[in-house]
Amino acid sequence: MRDRFQEWVPRIVLAPSFAAVLIFVYGFILYTGWLSMTNSRMLPNNDFIGLANYTKLFGLKHWHIALTNLAIFGVLYIVISSVLGLFLAILLDQQIRNEGFIRTVYLYPMAISFIVTGVAWKWFLDPGIGLENTMHQWGWESFEFRWIKDRDFAIYTIVIAAIWQSSGYVMAMFLAGLRGVDNEIIKAAQVDGASGFLIYRRIIIPMMRPVFLSAFVVLTHLAIKSYDLVVAMTGGGPGRATEVPATFMYSYTFTRNQMGVGASSAIIMLIMVFSIVVPYLYSEIRHGEKQK
Amino acid sequence: MSHPAQENAINAGRLTRILIYTVLIFFVIYYLLPLWVMVSNSLKTLDEIRGGDMLAPPADITFEPWRQAWSQTQIGVEATGLKPYFLNSIIMVVPAVLLSTLLGALNGYVMTKWEFPGVNLIFGAMLLACFIPFQIVLIPMARILGMLGLAGTLGGLIMVHTVYGLGFTTLFFRNYYAAFPTELVRAAQIDGAGFFQVFRRILLPSSGPIIVVTIIWQFTNVWNDFLFGASFSGYSSTPITVALNNLVNSSTGVKEYNVHFAGAILAALPTLVVYIVSGRYFVRGLMAGAVKG
Numbered sequence: 001m002r003d004r005f006q007e008w009v010p011r012i013v014l015a016p017s018f019a020a021v022l023i024f025v026y027g028f029i030l031y032t033g034w035l036s037m038t039n040s041r042m043l044p045n046n047d048f049i050g051l052a053n054y055t056k057l058f059g060l061k062h063w064h065i066a067l068t069n070l071a072i073f074g075v076l077y078i079v080i081s082s083v084l085g086l087f088l089a090i091l092l093d094q095q096i097r098n099e100g101f102i103r104t105v106y107l108y109p110m111a112i113s114f115i116v117t118g119v120a121w122k123w124f125l126d127p128g129i130g131l132e133n134t135m136h137q138w139g140w141e142s143f144e145f146r147w148i149k150d151r152d153f154a155i156y157t158i159v160i161a162a163i164w165q166s167s168g169y170v171m172a173m174f175l176a177g178l179r180g181v182d183n184e185i186i187k188a189a190q191v192d193g194a195s196g197f198l199i200y201r202r203i204i205i206p207m208m209r210p211v212f213l214s215a216f217v218v219l220t221h222l223a224i225k226s227y228d229l230v231v232a233m234t235g236g237g238p239g240r241a242t243e244v245p246a247t248f249m250y251s252y253t254f255t256r257n258q259m260g261v262g263a264s265s266a267i268i269m270l271i272m273v274f275s276i277v278v279p280y281l282y283s284e285i286r287h288g289e290k291q292k
Numbered sequence: 293m294s295h296p297a298q299e300n301a302i303n304a305g306r307l308t309r310i311l312i313y314t315v316l317i318f319f320v321i322y323y324l325l326p327l328w329v330m331v332s333n334s335l336k337t338l339d340e341i342r343g344g345d346m347l348a349p350p351a352d353i354t355f356e357p358w359r360q361a362w363s364q365t366q367i368g369v370e371a372t373g374l375k376p377y378f379l380n381s382i383i384m385v386v387p388a389v390l391l392s393t394l395l396g397a398l399n400g401y402v403m404t405k406w407e408f409p410g411v412n413l414i415f416g417a418m419l420l421a422c423f424i425p426f427q428i429v430l431i432p433m434a435r436i437l438g439m440l441g442l443a444g445t446l447g448g449l450i451m452v453h454t455v456y457g458l459g460f461t462t463l464f465f466r467n468y469y470a471a472f473p474t475e476l477v478r479a480a481q482i483d484g485a486g487f488f489q490v491f492r493r494i495l496l497p498s499s500g501p502i503i504v505v506t507i508i509w510q511f512t513n514v515w516n517d518f519l520f521g522a523s524f525s526g527y528s529s530t531p532i533t534v535a536l537n538n539l540v541n542s543s544t545g546v547k548e549y550n551v552h553f554a555g556a557i558l559a560a561l562p563t564l565v566v567y568i569v570s571g572r573y574f575v576r577g578l579m580a581g582a583v584k585g
Binding site for chain 2: 006009010011013014016017018020021022024025026027028029031032035044088091092094096102104105106107108109110111112113114115116117118119120121122123124128129130131133134137138164168169172173176221224225227228231232235245246249250253254259262263265266267269270273274277278281285
């Protein structure tokens with residue numbers, strides 16, 4: 001009797017969490033998927049209209065701006081964060097005095113919310129009181145930096161702030177990777193007369209492939225989800241210049257009363273994230289099983 | 293492996309080392325700059341900010357912006373300062389973090405020590421759930437919260453954060469307990485210990501580090517959340533991130549930059565303090581959150 005009961009306890013303990021995830025994640029995905037095929041406006045309704053919302057979505061200039069911005073933001077953010085992160089990790093791996101302190105400084109932005117980061121950079125890049133004004137005070141009268149107010153350049157200010165926030169994180173990932181490199185390999189290369197630069201370029205950096213992959217997946221999914229930083233820094237503006245899919249989804253769903261279109265944009269975002277994350281997790285888990 | 297860095301180091305000349313330190317210090321300044329700008333300008337008068345150099349330290353230190361930000365400035369329609377929103381965030385964070393951590397610990401325990409058919413599939417489903425863009429759940433969640441009578445309440449936000457925190461807390465504990473010797477669990481079972489006894493007496497006493505990692509991770513995420521707060525909070529349940537954004541991006545009145553900076557620091561302070569006090573655990577959480585499987 002007791003054994004029977006004991007056998008069921010683990011399932012009963014796991015059940016609420018599993019049910020919660022099943023409903024609140026997968027059930028909700030299905031529901032949003034269904035809504036994306038209805039003509040829901042301010043409130044959800046069940047008038048099926050097929051893929052009309054998707055056709056409409058991809059015909060909207062607003063959505064194209066959002067996708068273009070995501071592409072610009074995503075590529076610059078991922079590439080620069082990775083390169084800067086690797087660069088700083090290699091420098092920090094050279095028996096640096098006060099390494100702990102420097103690491104702490106590089107990584108602290110990850111502890112801060114995107115809203116706070118946004119506020120700091122918004123005013124720092126504001127031509128009226130920030131960097132431009134400061135340079136004028138310092139006597140550089142012709143200095144001009146108005147990107148945050150400029151339709152063509154505002155998206156790059158968000159890149160700047162986002163890189164500030166997460167490059168330290170990438171640095172920490174690479175540093176952990178570098179510390180895991182087998183010293184024997186490096187010694188052997190040194191015996192063969194390879195220079196430090198060459199060892200990094202030909203041996204160590206190629207060994208960082210798994211870290212590059214992890215960093216890529218983490219940064220990509222952060223990029224696609226980025227919402228807070230845009231809201232805090234530019235609110236999607238000037239005009240629609242810094243609109244991204246996440247802000248698009250929010251405004252179409254909750255302020256423009258086009259819930260069907262909003263839901264279809266959310267589905268597109270999900271497809272983007274899953275097309276990166278699912279293969280990654282699958283290979284990680286497979287790899288993990290093999291090691292067992 | 294205590295000093296592996298030593299072996300990897302480039303055998304560099306003095307000039308190279310000076311160059312390395314210069315670059316590293318340059319980036320220390322780069323990362324600290326926004327924090328410095330916030331702190332120094334939160335202590336200046338508005339006139340000094342408008343007329344002066346943003347990077348300079350305050351000429352006359354004033355704490356007025358801090359007082360304003362904490363208890364007087366206008367947010368939305370009421371001049372309450374950030375204080376009530378700060379309290380909202382605390383009331384929201386504490387139960388959400390404790391609940392999701394406890395459930396994560398139990399889930400991790402089941403998944404590693406009481407495996408049953410299908411448990412890996414459940415883990416996979418929970419793991420994938422960590423990565424969904426939350427836009428996908430906003431509409432149905434708003435409906436469910438309405439149906440449960442939790443729309444616009446802190447109770448609703450606690451529920452939301454607990455549910456969407458489960459994936460990561462389960463992942464953390466599962467990976468930690470996977471390395472815990474199963475023989476000890478089996479031995480205790482032979483001695484007649486049941487499910488909860490084994491958990492309490494055998495696993496929990498050695499779970500200190502992973503509990504700290506998980507709590508810090510959850511605390512940081514829930515405190516810093518904006519999307520759920522903006523979507524599901526009401527008049528009396530707005531968390532601090534949303535209130536700060538309302539303060540800074542309100543289109544009415546004079547822009548009180550010094551108050552904005554003081555408010556931003558107030559909003560960042562709890563997670564910053566946690567990071568400074570226990571950075572090691574924070575980094576472990578970040579790493580565990582990045583490297584799966």
